[in-house]
Amino acid sequence: MSDQSVSERRIRPIQEAIAGGNWKQALQLCDKWSKKGERSDKFLAVKALAFVSQPDKSHHDRGRQEALDLCKRTPPITEPEAIYQLQSALRSLSLQEESPKLWERALTAKKDDKDLYTRWLNQAIADNNWRSAQKV
Amino acid sequence: MGMRNAFPKERQYEFWNILMCFLIHKQEAVPQKDRMLFGTLAYRMMSKAAEGIAKDEEQTLLSAKTISEPEEIALLSQIFNSTGHVEDTLKLLQDGPLRIDSRVGRKDPQLVLSLLLESLEASEKWDEALTMCQELLAKPAYKSDDRIWGLWLKARSKSADQGLKAASDDTLSSVCGVKPIVRPAYLAKLRIQRNQDVDAEASIQAQRDRDQNSNLSEGKEKSDLLHSQPEAEIDQDALLQTCKEYSKAFLEKAFCFDDLKDSLRRLDKAHHNEFMRVAEQKQGNLAQLFTLKVLYSSISFGSRRPKDERNQELLAFASRALKLYQRSLSEAPSCPEAALLAALAILHLHTQDSQHQQILVAITLLELTRSKFEDYYILTVLLVQLQSHLGLLSLAMKNYTKLSVKNMQWETVGHLLLTRISTLHPAFDGAVGDLDPFLAVETSVTVLENADNALIRGIREGLRFNSYSNIYNSVRMRSNIEQSLNKQISAIEERKLLRWRAGSDDDSVLPPLDLSEPLVDKRDFSYLPSYRQEDRGMIEQYSCGAPPKEAWVDAMTFFDNLATYLKQDLASHALLAAAAYDNLGRFHQRYSTKTFDRTIFEAEMTGVELSALGLAFSLARAIPLINEAQTTIQSPGGQQSVADILTELSSFLNSNLNSRRTDDESRRKGKTASSHPKIAGIYIPWWKELHVNFSQLEQLNLISSFLTWTSKRLQKGGKNSKAVFGTVTKATISSLQSLVTELEAQIHADARWMKSQINEPGVLGKLVDFGMARQQMDSDSDGKDAWIWNELDAGEEWETLMESLCDEATMETICGRYRESWDDALNGILATKVRGAR
Numbered sequence: 011m012s013d014q015s016v017s018e019r020r021i022r023p024i025q026e027a028i029a030g031g032n033w034k035q036a037l038q039l040c041d042k043w044s045k046k047g048e049r050s051d052k053f054l055a056v057k058a059l060a061f062v063s064q065p066d067k068s069h070h071d072r073g074r075q076e077a078l079d080l081c082k083r084t085p086p087i088t089e090p091e092a093i094y095q096l097q098s099a100l101r102s103l104s105l106q107e108e109s110p111k112l113w114e115r116a117l118t119a120k121k122d123d124k125d126l127y128t129r130w131l132n133q134a135i136a137d138n139n140w141r142s143a144q145k146v
Numbered sequence: 147m148g149m150r151n152a153f154p155k156e157r158q159y160e161f162w163n164i165l166m167c168f169l170i171h172k173q174e175a176v177p178q179k180d181r182m183l184f185g186t187l188a189y190r191m192m193s194k195a196a197e198g199i200a201k202d203e204e205q206t207l208l209s210a211k212t213i214s215e216p217e218e219i220a221l222l223s224q225i226f227n228s229t230g231h232v233e234d235t236l237k238l239l240q241d242g243p244l245r246i247d248s249r250v251g252r253k254d255p256q257l258v259l260s261l262l263l264e265s266l267e268a269s270e271k272w273d274e275a276l277t278m279c280q281e282l283l284a285k286p287a288y289k290s291d292d293r294i295w296g297l298w299l300k301a302r303s304k305s306a307d308q309g310l311k312a313a314s315d316d317t318l319s320s321v322c323g324v325k326p327i328v329r330p331a332y333l334a335k336l337r338i339q340r341n342q343d344v345d346a347e348a349s350i351q352a353q354r355d356r357d358q359n360s361n362l363s364e365g366k367e368k369s370d371l372l373h374s375q376p377e378a379e380i381d382q383d384a385l386l387q388t389c390k391e392y393s394k395a396f397l398e399k400a401f402c403f404d405d406l407k408d409s410l411r412r413l414d415k416a417h418h419n420e421f422m423r424v425a426e427q428k429q430g431n432l433a434q435l436f437t438l439k440v441l442y443s444s445i446s447f448g449s450r451r452p453k454d455e456r457n458q459e460l461l462a463f464a465s466r467a468l469k470l471y472q473r474s475l476s477e478a479p480s481c482p483e484a485a486l487l488a489a490l491a492i493l494h495l496h497t498q499d500s501q502h503q504q505i506l507v508a509i510t511l512l513e514l515t516r517s518k519f520e521d522y523y524i525l526t527v528l529l530v531q532l533q534s535h536l537g538l539l540s541l542a543m544k545n546y547t548k549l550s551v552k553n554m555q556w557e558t559v560g561h562l563l564l565t566r567i568s569t570l571h572p573a574f575d576g577a578v579g580d581l582d583p584f585l586a587v588e589t590s591v592t593v594l595e596n597a598d599n600a601l602i603r604g605i606r607e608g609l610r611f612n613s614y615s616n617i618y619n620s621v622r623m624r625s626n627i628e629q630s631l632n633k634q635i636s637a638i639e640e641r642k643l644l645r646w647r648a649g650s651d652d653d654s655v656l657p658p659l660d661l662s663e664p665l666v667d668k669r670d671f672s673y674l675p676s677y678r679q680e681d682r683g684m685i686e687q688y689s690c691g692a693p694p695k696e697a698w699v700d701a702m703t704f705f706d707n708l709a710t711y712l713k714q715d716l717a718s719h720a721l722l723a724a725a726a727y728d729n730l731g732r733f734h735q736r737y738s739t740k741t742f743d744r745t746i747f748e749a750e751m752t753g754v755e756l757s758a759l760g761l762a763f764s765l766a767r768a769i770p771l772i773n774e775a776q777t778t779i780q781s782p783g784g785q786q787s788v789a790d791i792l793t794e795l796s797s798f799l800n801s802n803l804n805s806r807r808t809d810d811e812s813r814r815k816g817k818t819a820s821s822h823p824k825i826a827g828i829y830i831p832w833w834k835e836l837h838v839n840f841s842q843l844e845q846l847n848l849i850s851s852f853l854t855w856t857s858k859r860l861q862k863g864g865k866n867s868k869a870v871f872g873t874v875t876k877a878t879i880s881s882l883q884s885l886v887t888e889l890e891a892q893i894h895a896d897a898r899w900m901k902s903q904i905n906e907p908g909v910l911g912k913l914v915d916f917g918m919a920r921q922q923m924d925s926d927s928d929g930k931d932a933w934i935w936n937e938l939d940a941g942e943e944w945e946t947l948m949e950s951l952c953d954e955a956t957m958e959t960i961c962g963r964y965r966e967s968w969d970d971a972l973n974g975i976l977a978t979k980v981r982g983a984r
Contacts, residue, residue, distance in 0.1 A: 065721070114148075117148055121152060122152055122153075124152075124153070127148065127149045127152070131149070131609075132606060135602055135605050135606060136602050138621070138624060138625075140166055140169040140170045140173055141170055141176070143166045143169070144147060144163065144166035144167060144169075144170060144184075145147065145148065146147065146148060146149050146166075
């Protein structure tokens with residue numbers, strides 16, 4: 011529990027920097043917490059998003075690779091907040107059609123998690139993606 | 147569906163799955179083959195759910211897959227009917243396990259009845275539908291159900307079975323004999339007696355909508371399907387009798403005239419006169435109001451009728467209507483609608499003054515009425531439209547706020563004020579009670595965006611509470627909002643307004659329209675009064691230009707991308723500039739193909755908007771020439787160089803400047819151009835004047851940015867620079883900048899002249915005299931014939947009437963407000979500066 015709240019405390023300023031378009035600050039914070047051993051799924055997803063959002067190619071490409079690696083990771087990411095961050099990264103990469111697979115993979119690891127199902131369904135409804143909704 | 151497999155005991159997941167399959171089937175973006183597949187899947191699963199109940203109706207529902215709620219019947223009906231299995235729906239709903247009196251049907255018989263009627267109509271089995279309606283109408287509980295009467299009428303007109311038709315006539319006679327009279331039965335009787343089937347009426351309505359949307363003017367011939375019906379077949383006596391009976395029962399109801407107007411139009415003169423004779427005998431304000439509506443709708447507008455005769459009849463009508471209105475103020479019930487009718491009659495007057503004076507008379511009558519009846523919606527809507535037309539924009543904005551427009555009304559009603567607002571009233575002086583135009587268009591866009599969120603919530607709630615019947619409608623509404631024409635128009639207006647605001651920092655590029663998907667037009671014009679067919683066309687003339695549609699949006703998006711490119715490139719915002727430049731390339735490619743028809747713009751754009759588009763075409767040719775270091779580019783008139791385009795620009799500026807200078811010269815000599823409208827001998831800045839001025843200033847802003855941009859490129863030089871720019875020098879650009887400054891100064895000088903006209907001593911007195919309908923005795927420079935009351939020879943009666951309606955002080959306050967509003971509009975022009983030129 012305490013680990014989670016520590017992660018949250020570290021991640022929030024990164025998210026705020028991304029929202030405010032302060033790319034440099036977002037990257038600095040990512041580097042800082044990465045060096046301190048932060049490895050939570052949400053952090054990794056936020057970091058990928060921060061890199062993907064960079065205007066320069068090298069950072070952008072690094073973010074793309076990190077995001078795609080997280081999408082394919084085994085065991086899959088099951089934390090909803092991390093999935094949302096990865097969805098944002100996929101949107102920035104114009105790969106939003108890959109988003110439903112994140113939920114699908116998460117549910118192979120947590121077969122009876124009603125909350126995950128509901129979140130997936132809600133996302134599919136918001137995206138007007140009835141094919142994805144039907145799979146839920 | 148994972149959820150269904152993971153939680154097999156939760157029955158709603160079964161229906162969620164069926165619903166999702168159905169929604170995939172209805173989604174146009176999904177490939178046709180997949181849509182068919184999911185449609186079949188939904189149908190099969192739903193059939194299985196229905197089979198369960200067929201076998202097991204009387205037992206407690208043990209199976210999770212069995213239909214047990216009315217909402218599930220609605221889902222079944224939706225799926226079956228849209229996958230071509232309407233007969234299966236009928237089997238289940240008519241005599242099957244889902245009929246109205248079944249165990250499930252009894253839970254919501256009204257819903258099941260609606261589904262049954264819809265399915266009967268969809269099946270097009272008219273004999274069966276008529277029989278079912280007959281059976282239902284025989285039961286007292288359903289006698290007044292207009293859903294049944296609607297289908298009964300349609301089925302009766304389509305059925306070929308004479309026996310059934312005869313039986314239906316008996317049913318009609320029997321229900322029409324019931325006292326108090328049954329409204330839907332009488333409406334059906336009226337429709338039959340005027341020989342109209344339901345489809346014909348629907349096509350008439352569709353034609354009216356098309357006429358209204360196609361912005362036909364009153365003078366043009368309108369197709370009138372009503373009158374194309376064979377009159378001889380109508381039993382005039384019978385129709386008159388039904389009209390009499392109906393009006394006797396509902397005379398005092400607001401709907402009475404609307405219900406009767408089509409029938410009354412089908413009566414011949416003798417029978418119509420007879421109806422009028424009876425109606426005139428009725429006492430009481432509401433009865434007289436009804437009579438006035440009938441009278442108004444029967445005034446002959448035939449082209450052969452002498453103009454004066456028609457004007458006198460209209461004036462006499464307006465006078466009578468105003469007297470009723472005035473009397474109703476002291477003797478309840480009140481009749482503000484009578485004043486609205488009077489205003490409409492005034493607007494229909496055919497005078498020589500380009501119809502501006504009579505608009506002010508109508509506005510004054512509406513203003514007087516609105517001050518006493520603030521919540522009279524339709525009156526305020528008309529008032530806002532007329533005030534906008536006459537250039538009284540700040541007053542129109544104030545009155546618009548009284549409409550308390552909210553939610554989707556921003557789309558349905560908002561357009562009546564916000565169309566072209568950026569070139570009518572872009573400035574906002576922050577006065578208390580005024581509506582900031584920027585805030586208004588911004589709200590218009592955000593309301594739709596928020597509506598999307600509300601619909602998403604609605605769909606989620608619908609699933610949670612197993613209420614399936616509205617989910618598909620919500621999904622369709624989301625798609626309509628996504629493709630909303632009005633949202634596109636408002637977004638363009640928002641960006642145009644933002645460009646005028648100092649310190650604006652927009653960091654987006656307007657994407658071009660996806661022409662493969664049609665926009666959805668939800669603008670509603672039916673909020674405007676329509677007592678007779680000519681009303682819509684007449685009111686439409688008093689809008690501020692033709693209603694914009696796809697072509698307008700496309701052209702304005704092009705213009706916007708041009709302005710964005712120049713702004714962002716000058717500010718060295720490379721990403722935004724590149725995106726806008728990319729869009730410009732796509733526009734240029736599409737517009738320069740031989741098959742592209744530029745005349746599509748003419749129906750939707752005003753003259754000055756077309757001129758702005760021409761300018762944008764020129765500039766959009768020059769930019770790639772300079773950027774890509776080319777010497778010439780293809781244009782409609784052949785190959786063009788940068789120098790050619792700048793010469794074209796110079797002609798454009800000089801032509802506008804000369805035209806304004808000629809007008810200015812004439813004014814100095816005491817003459818004025820006939821294009822300037824006059825009211826009570828005073829020149830007023832009506833919508834066109836404002837629209838042209840603001841649009842030209844907008845064009846100058848664009849030209850100025852372009853010249854600054856070109857100058858920088860010229861200065862930078864670079865590869866092939868000499869060949870690209872040819873004879874263009876710094877001096878060429880500087881002289882064009884001077885022309886921009888001169889034209890801007892002239893526009894402001896013209897506005898100042900107009901201001902001086904509005905604020906001259908004696909103007910208020912003239913307006914008050916005009917408002918009070920006083921005959922003008924002494925001639926002004928244009929002769930006393932220019933005074934509408936002289937032309938109409940309205941006489942002292944009208945003057946006396948106005949005096950009884952309004953005292954001099956009130957009229958002075960109203961006219962003072964007009965003057966302030968025109969002054970405010972002109973201040974808006976003076977406050978609008980070409981920033982790029984500085």
